[in-house]
């Protein structure tokens with residue numbers, strides 16, 4: 666019988682930690698998840714993770730699987746050092762997660778941040794197959810980005826390159842970002858940014874809107890999306906503003922990187938063309954003519970899959986010379 670090489674993809678999140686066993690074709694053979702308890706000492710989390718992986722591996726239906734490596738996606742992960750450094754929502758300082766994992770597994774272990782992992786997943790299994798230059802943007806609570814240049818994720822000299830969410834849109838804005846700065850891109854272009862813009866418009870204006878039925882503090886990007894889908898003018902304006910801010914910053918990124926495409930992933934990406942059409946317009950309007958009409962904006966082809974786990978596995982798979990490379 667032939668052996669199936671499987672890579673463990675791990676996504677360490679502030680709330681939940683998930684993992685999956687991924688084969689070379691991107692098939693998920695099994696996995697699991699548990700509450701992270703981000704106040705716990707890191708040694709304990711990694712021990713729980715290792716135990717859960719071992720237990721789930723034993724119960725895989727295909728008993729011919731061989732573990733070949735572990736890829737981890739985590740907030741503020743440093744690919745170069747194997748560390749996670751001051752992750753938001755965790756009570757951690759600098760933690761050598763790769764060494765901690767290797768106490769439990771005699772396997773290669775790699776780590777990167779969740780946005781880079783998503784880019785690797787898109788490149789191996791999604792719409793960026795065969796692309797050498799693209800940017801993956803995750804629109805969730807914040808805005809994460811993974812930059813791919815010449816077929817490689819750009820980590821930068823210290824391992825943290827690609828923080829597009831904190832590009833400055835307007836330093837004089839009263840929109841305080843989670844990072845402490847004011848007017849970062851993700852205070853507009855994210856699920857929370859969309860809700861923020863909606864609340865602002867509702868407070869400033871008097872016209873009718875379906876969004877007035879929701880208490881302002883409870884408005885979510887999903888409410889704005891549902892209202893915009895029904896043609897609510899105020900909700901459509903929220904997407905127009907979001908798209909304009911995002912498109913201008915994408916134009917900056919195009920002029921630096923000249924990518925083939927941007928792929929959008931995450932809850933807000935489900936808005937599809939409602940968001941991408943105004944974004945594309947603003948991007949095109951702010952590009953030098955040599956770049957115009959050449960950059961695709963698309964929803965990720967992995968939108969319905971567990972891209973964080975898949976991408977973390979892809980991180981390891983792309984480094985394993987024995988695995989067939991796409």
Ligand SMILES: [Zn+2]
Pocket residue numbers: 830831842843844845846849
């Ligand atoms: Zn910021």
